[in-house]
Amino acid sequence: MAGMKPWIDLSGKVALVTGAASGIGRACCAGLAEVGATVIATDRDAAGAGAVADCTPGAHAHALDVTSDAAWRECEAWIERTFGRLDIVVNSAGIVSSDRVGDADTATYQRIFAVNVEGSLLGMRTALAFMRRQGKGAIVNISSAASLSGASIMASYGASKAAIAHYTRSAALETVRAGHDIRINSVHPGVIDTAMADDFCEIYSVLGSKEAVEQKMSTGRFGTASEVADVVVYLCSDRASFIAGTGIVVDRAASA
Numbered sequence: 726m727a728g729m730k731p732w733i734d735l736s737g738k739v740a741l742v743t744g745a746a747s748g749i750g751r752a753c754c755a756g757l758a759e760v761g762a763t764v765i766a767t768d769r770d771a772a773g774a775g776a777v778a779d780c781t782p783g784a785h786a787h788a789l790d791v792t793s794d795a796a797w798r799e800c801e802a803w804i805e806r807t808f809g810r811l812d813i814v815v816n817s818a819g820i821v822s823s824d825r826v827g828d829a830d831t832a833t834y835q836r837i838f839a840v841n842v843e844g845s846l847l848g849m850r851t852a853l854a855f856m857r858r859q860g861k862g863a864i865v866n867i868s869s870a871a872s873l874s875g876a877s878i879m880a881s882y883g884a885s886k887a888a889i890a891h892y893t894r895s896a897a898l899e900t901v902r903a904g905h906d907i908r909i910n911s912v913h914p915g916v917i918d919t920a921m922a923d924d925f926c927e928i929y930s931v932l933g934s935k936e937a938v939e940q941k942m943s944t945g946r947f948g949t950a951s952e953v954a955d956v957v958v959y960l961c962s963d964r965a966s967f968i969a970g971t972g973i974v975v976d977r978a979a980s981a
């Protein structure tokens with residue numbers, strides 16, 4: 726109705742999304758732009774981030790490998806020069822792989838923790854450099870429902886996602902106790918139909934094809950990236966003003 730305020734309005738806010746070239750990150754770019762945010766789509770896949778920015782109103786693209794401290798420093802300086810502020814960060818870049826504790830596969834552990842854990846940590850550090858100065862901001866870290874229970878054939882992935890959830894709680898306590906209106910939360914999706922779901926199905930190939938995996942799930946279907954993005958956008962908005970230091974599971978009761 727004309728004259729009514731939208732339920733969520735992020736106009737004037739600058740929002741950086743990592744892993745924006747695909748899946749949940751891409752859907753978060755679309756969702757944040759839809760409610761007025763100026764989106765910075767980042768990914769190690771620079772062309773993919775560019776393509777997302779091209780079809781997202783008002784968006785910018787920036788190449789960013791989240792494992793690189795130097796790349797984050799460069800990105801931070803570019804944001805300072807270009808926008809002078811940063812209000813929202815969504816740490817979505819992530820990788821999945823299969824490993825078991827008994828195999829002591831340290832190469833897989835290091836690769837997964839570098840992207841999923843260190844990448845999110847550097848993202849939070851960059852966000853906080855702006856948000857502490859502004860006294861306000863919102864960060865959402867994409868963890869996983871896999872952080873909630875043991876995953877015998879994705880041990881390092883599950884552990885990395887649990888580490889993200891723990892860093893989220895610690896960071897939220899840090900900012901709230903410092904008196905800042907900076908809310909940091911995690912989102913824990915179940916299986917979502919993105920490129921990563923193909924990797925997941927390969928890991929669980931014993932269950933059969935992708936369709937067979939989907940049918941065997943209690944949810945009856947995979948979630949969609951936009952079903953996760955809707956929760957992320959909500960958490961980034963003042964509608965979630967009293968939600969900080971927690972995780973929201975988006976898995977249609979799969980882990981209930």
Ligand SMILES: NC(=O)c1ccc[n+]([C@@H]2O[C@H](COP(=O)([O-])OP(=O)(O)OC[C@H]3O[C@@H](n4cnc5c(N)ncnc54)[C@H](O)[C@@H]3O)[C@@H](O)[C@H]2O)c1
Nearest residue numbers: 744746747748749769790791818819869916917919920921
């Ligand atoms: N799809 C699922 O079922 C599911 C479930 C739970 C959690 N998640 C989490 O959601 C997040 C997004 O996953 P998705 O399903 O959209 O996967 P996706 O594979 O579709 O997208 C991941 C994106 O991250 C980017 N990326 C990977 N390594 C990077 C790096 N070092 N630096 C920058 N970008 C990098 C990739 O280029 C890609 O664009 C991940 O953190 C994932 O662990 C996914």
